[in-house]
Amino acid sequence: MRRFVLAALLATPGMALAQSAPPISVETMKAVTRTLSSDAFEGRAPGSAGEEKTLAYLEQQFAKAGLKPGNKGSWLQDVPLVEITAQNVTPLTITGGKTPLALAYGKDMVVGTYRVTPHIDVKDSDIVFAGYGIVAPEKGWNDYAGLDVKGKTVIVLINDPDWQTPGLTGPFNGRAMTYYGRWTYKYEEAARQGAAAVIIVHQTEPAAYGWNVVQSSNTGAAHVADAANGHMDDTAAHGWMQLDKARALFASAGKDFDSLAAAAKVKGFKPVPLGLKASVRFDNQIKKQISHNVVGILPGREAPDEYVLLSAHWDHLGRCTPVNGDDICNGAVDNADGTAALVALAEANAKAGPARRSMVFVALTAEESGLLGSAYYGENPVYPLAKTVGGANMDALAMYGPAKDVIVIGPGKSQLDGYLTAALKRQGRTATPEPTPEKGFYYRSDHFSLAKHGVPMVYFETGQNLVKGGLAAGQAAAKDYEENRYHAPSDEYDPNWDWSGVQQDVGLYYMIARDLADGRDWPNWTPGDEFRAIRDKSRASLGAAK
Known part of the structure; x- marks a missing residue:
């Protein structure tokens, strides 16, 4: 993670600057x-x-906002998915140790699969503790070194080994989470290693959410991209377990969880066979389906074949674990309000008239299932990514009221920081680096799917230094949402919300997008960034300068 340097946020020379955003x-x-x-x-x-x-x-x-259908005369881009719902899940049983264990589905553990198959049966699979489950050759790090885990069940820790390190320096960027720390990576690497199952130990701080979020997000229907091989190269089962159950499991093996977890933070850690066996069975209800991204466009007046992309995901969890009899996860903040902002931005830009470049508005599907809609767009773009100038993504706009700042996710990564700085200056506000970089927000929303294909995308969150109440009030509001409404049925629309802060933030998105759309510059990732080479290659394919 690069340090948040003022020089990295200076406006790009020659970029077109819009006036302040219209209301x-x-x-x-x-x-x-x-x-x-x-x-x-x-x-x-x-x-x-x-x-x-x-x-x-x-x-x-x-259509009402003034957009035109964006996919060859259609509003929709088909996204082939498979819906998999685990049913008849047995307890995860642990045998071979001092004390047999049976972990109940939902309460103690969650489990599922990406495999498109009607039945999963993991039987008497040897259990191995694989530390953080990371293989990073460029860092000389391999938590699977020296042990074949084919057919075995691996237990891994969430986040990176140095997540408790103060500051942003360390083998895995210190406090800031890298992609190696994400649960999606843990599943992917275990599959590459040939494991039969992978179970992540849940800890609230490094996971960035409580068990309630894990439970609500993993006990209903799951979606995967449709694939020719039915994802049979993935693990048969993947999931999470409660921390206290992990401690009990290690104790049954005669091991101390805390000691091994500490050892896993040190380079050179080797996986530890626990001498236990895991078993779990469940059926899968399988339904192939076509979901959809919704695509609209405002054609550019001078360079219609150059594109600025604005996105937000329309999906949420559907029906989820009931709370007080309510089983609908409405997703008002996450992300109905971001989708609403996308509509309002389309409306404002249409009223302002065509920009120099085309502006593309995409409401994405299946973000909650692992960024599947944006991943599909990235792999099957409606408009060429080499001709996509850059853009912005909106997710979970917070109803805290106006703030003096915004929180920049992934500061210093691209020249789009300059566009944000210019827009903030027009509002008399400032940029603040992430207060909780260990939560890995950069890898948790749809901008990441575009970034992986080289497209610079800016993403920021509502600031916490509120006009009313300052930092203390902002931090309290953020904590309240995360603990009481995030991915829960209580994330519902409230007619008493204060929209002034959201209006302010959406105004920033307007200015950034309009500056890009009216300009001639092609912002890039900063030298040395992980996505710079991809961008350079895509632009070079058109004979464009890097």
């Missing part, structure tokens, strides 16, 4: 958020009746 319609944002997060949309799960209602509504709203 972004709060009434539009309220109406769209209220509608999309209503119980009638059933939590907007891909492939559900809620998706059908969402698509029809967004097509209507995009």
Whole structure:
């Protein structure tokens, strides 16, 4: 992680600067958020009746805002998915140790699969502790070194080995999470190693959310991209277990969890066979389906074949673990309000008239299932990524009221920081680096899928230094949402919300997008960034300068 340096945020020379944003319609944002997060949309799960209602509504709203259908005369881009719902899940049983264990589904552990198969049966699989489950040759790090785990069950820790390190220096960027720390990576690497199953030990601080989030996100229908091999090269089972159950499991093996977890932080750690066996069985209800991204465009007046991309995901969890009898995860903040902002931005830009470049607005599916809609767009772009100048992604706009700052996710990574700085200056606000870089937000939303293909994308969150109440009030509000509403049925529309801060933030997105769309520059990643080479290659393919 690069340090947050003022020099990295200076405006790019020669970029077109828009005037301050026109008023972004709060009434539009309220109406769209209220509608999309209503119980009638059933939590907007891909492939559900809620998706059908969402698509029809967004097509209507995009057209009303002034957009044109963005995919060869259609509003929709097909995204082939497979819905997999685990059923009849047995307890995860642990045998061979001092004390047999049976971990209950939902309460003690969650488990699922990416394999498109009607039945999963992991039987008497040897258990291995593989530290953080990381193989990073460029860092000389291999948690699987010296042990074949084919057919075995690996237990791994969440986040990176140095997540408790103060500051942003260390083998894995210190406090800042890298992609190696994400649960998605842990699953991917275990599959590459040939493991039969992988179980992540849940700890609230390094995971960045409580067990309630793990449970609600992993006990309903899951979605994977449709694949010719049915994902049979993935692990048969993957999931999470509660920390206290991990401690009990290690104790049954005659091992101390805390001691081994500490050892796993040190380079040269070797995987530890625990002398235990794991078994779990479940059936899968499988349904192949086509979900959809919704694509609209405002054609450019001078360079219509150059594109600026604005995105937000329309999906949420659908029906989830009930809380007080409520089983609809409405996703009002996550991400009905971001989708509403996308509509309001389309409306504002249409009223302003065509920009020099085309502006593309994409409401993405299956973000909650692992960024599947944006990944599909990245691999099958409606508009060439080499001709996509850059863009911005909006996810979970916070209802805290106006703030003096914004929190920049991934500061110093690209020249888009300069566009954000210029827009902030026009509002009299400042940029603040992530206060919790260990949470890995850069890898948790749809901008990441575009970044992996070289497209610079800016992503920021509502600031916590509030006009009313300062930093203490902002931190308290963020904590309250994370602990009480995030990925829960209580993330519902509130007519008493203060939209002034959201309007302010969406105004920043307007200015950044309009500056890009009216300009001639091609912002790039900073030298040495992980995505710079990909961008340079794609631009060079067009004979363009790097």
